[in-house]
Amino acid sequence: MNDNNGRIYIRFLDVSDTDDMLDLMLRNRQLFEGVSPKRNESFYTKEVQEKSILTSNSQREEDKRYAFGIFLKETQQLIGDIALFEVQRGPHQKCILGYSMDQAHNGKGYMTEAIQLILKYAFEEVGLQRVEAGVMPRNVGSIRVLEKAGFQQEGLNRKLLEINGKREDHLLFAMLAEDFLKA
Incomplete structure (x- = not known):
């Protein structure tokens, strides 16, 4: 998915993408382990x-998980990943959003762009009504x-969730289809 701008x-x-994903995880291991x-x-x-990757692809076919890589247009470099998971149909029509970004690219607005693209996919392509995200209060x-x-x-x-051997509180955030489609 692509936004021309x-x-x-x-x-x-x-x-x-296996080697690039492994490299991303290894380079950012300490950062990711602090929040996962x-x-x-x-x-x-x-x-x-x-x-x-193969499991994610089969879960996509089963309408359970939609996992994407985040790539820089200029270089085609994999700089993160973003997923809609725990998809619930029936009366819920919702999922959870998860994401990670290479620390070398944090603070540049890339994740905000990626979230906009995946929300468009969630609401316009997959037909969900609600996307939730949880984040630890210290993850400003x-x-x-x-x-x-x-x-x-x-x-x-x-x-x-248990993070580094300690149960951690998470703030619950949500985006509704009606709010996204109005914006």
């Missing part, structure tokens, strides 16, 4: 990264990204 584009990952649930050491191998950069993208804070999920 944007500096990035998003597309589904395929196995040809614990990962096994095997996560940082080519085999697991390839399997993750991620909170700012969600607010810039138009998400509204709705509450606090106490001790939602």
Whole structure:
């Protein structure tokens, strides 16, 4: 997906992206481990990264997860990933948004662009009505990204996830299709 005026584009990952994804994860391991649930050491191998991409592709076919890479238009470099996961149909019509960005590219507005592209996909292509995102209160950069993208804070999920051996609170943000499509 591409916005002609944007500096990035998003597309589904395929196995040809395995080495680039592994490199991204290894370069940013310390940063990502500070905000993500614990990962096994095997996560940082080519085999697991390839399997993750293949699993995401099959989950897309099952309408459970839509995972994209974030790429710079100018260089085609993979600089992050973004996904809609835990898709719920029926009366809910919602999912959770997750994302990560190479620390070398933080603070440049790329994630805000990527979120706009994936929201367009979520609401216009997949037909969801609600996209939720959770962020730890101390992750000020991620909170700012969600607010810039138009998400509204709705509450606090106490001790939602275990991060680095400690249960962490997460602020709940959401974007509704009607709000996105009006903007």
